[in-house]
Amino acid sequence: MQEELAWETDGLLPLERQLHEAARQNNVGRMQELIGRRVNTRARNHVGRVALHWAAGAGHEQAVRLLLEHEAAVDEEDAFGMNALLLSAWFGHLRILQILVNSGAKIHCESKPKKAMCLCWRS
Template identity: 85%
Template sequence: MEEQLQGEANDLLPLERQLHEATRRNDIRRMKELIGRRVNIRARNHVGRVALHWAAGAGHEQAVRLLLEHEAAVDDEDAFGMNALLLSAWFGHLRILQILVNSGAKIHCENKLGRTAFHRAAEHGQLDALDFLVGSGCDHSVKDKVL
């Protein structure tokens, strides 16, 4: 984790780095304080991750809502083509998937390997996420690019 934070130090301003850290910890109070100071919530770390990626991947519902209320871009991708929807599907955060879809996230997104949210959820046995994705119109017949 320390190496990860050192890498981020090179790409983020100190307050932006603090926002990423607060988001990972689900420290809503600190996130609100930083957002109130007009910290760029769309600031990217060394791999293109934004605060919303951390919140969605960790299943932090309040953090996701807070970031979306302050105009976080719901479909921002990192350097690997991962967005908040793909991360939440991967880790089976059903409530986060619902929030993201209701906020306009593209259900038919894929990462650089052609893996969709459906692929990510299936690969990790996230059955509730799979049910939700199929019910939301996710195409489960799409093939990824991996042999």
């Protein structure tokens, strides 16, 4: 499993990797622990993904709320032009969309042409 996720966490420090993985798995307890240790909630992997991308794309309401409470930028885009709002829409997570919009996410956004088609996701 660790090798499968390696490409997703390239460019991150070990604790930042753990935050990304905890957000992806909705492990809010671990996220709180890492945030308490001052792990950067805006840390980007090699394709510009932040923990909020993983939480929103997976539909994890608690993780999304926690990250937003701790300075996660709601409109951060990855290398494909995807932000948390687009990822939550792509995977059909209406409640996450509502949370992001209520947190100030811009509603007029689009991914970068063609590159978004290469986007690979594992949940």
